[in-house]
Amino acid sequence: MLSLFDEMPGWQSLPLPGAELSLWRHWLDDAEADALLAGLRAAIPWEVHRIRIYGREVDSPRLSCWIGDPDATYVYSRTRFEPRPWQPALAVLRSRVEKACGSRFNSVLANLYRSGQDSMGWHSDDEPELGERPVIASLSLGAERRFRLKPRQAGTREDTRVITLGHGSLLRMAGDAQRLYVHDLPKTSAAVGPRINLTFRWIDPSRR
Secondary structure, eight states, X not given: OOOGGGGSTTXXXXXXTTEEEEEETTSSOHHHHHHHHHHHHHHSOOBOOEEEETTEEEEOSSEEEEEEOTTXXXXXXXXXXXXXXXXXXXXXXXHHHHHHHTOOOSEEEEEEEOSTTOOEEEEOOOOGGGOSSOOEEEEEEESOEEEEEEESSSOOGGGOEEEEEOTTXXXXXXXXXXXXXXXXXXXXXXXXXXXXXXXXXXXXXXXX
């Protein structure tokens, strides 16, 4: 499904039946992406979040930090996350991402993948406070990693969409992407360096 953003310079539409998926492969140039990766890796107060998998709590296989406006509380995997305040670099970046994606964002989930052994399991960003058809903007910094999407229902291996997210790339998921699909970031045995992923969202406090 195409959107107006696919007609804008930089954006590339990616096929995802029934949903909107667009990629800007070099949204940030290498020099700016390098500086942002180093700065955020040092400045963000990274922590290990506890998540629930098959009925038990385990450490998340990555480092994370939830950042946002004061009322942007987020509930994920039955855990309530209170946002940490915006750092200056992230506040400026938010405005730029909003302009690029044509959407408002009041929060960002920062994930640090320390090596190829850090990962994200299959899931959808479909929590009630995100709304029915959320726009999710995902900025990647650092090592290239595979990002996969597959249909929620009756998906086969052939239905899986694989995207390589490179340094400075910006991915926009919208429409029914979260309702119809799940996505993940699998482990890799390749010797890859660290990667930071910033997923900007809009939290609606009235939906909690």
